[in-house]
Amino acid sequence: MVESQLDMMTDIRNRVKELRSGLGWTQQELADAVGVSRQSINSIERDRYVPSLMLALTFARVFGCPLDQIFSLEDKK
Secondary structure, X not given: OOOOHHHHHEEEEEXXXXXXXXXXXXXXXXXXXXXXXXXXXXXXXXOOOOOOHHHHHHXXXXXXXXXXXXXXXXXXX
């Protein structure tokens, strides 16, 4: 399969763990708030899984901040 140029040049980074910790929440509490499993939260926080747009927007609603303050594109090194 051919990767898109975007996939080859960028990574998606997130601040989910930082924002969750700032609220004093466990992974399970965040999982319950956004409607996914604790394992999904763990995978997102460890950059092993990129959430769907719907889930990303749900994070923005729960954290009360714009999507681009949670998720960002960074150049691969």
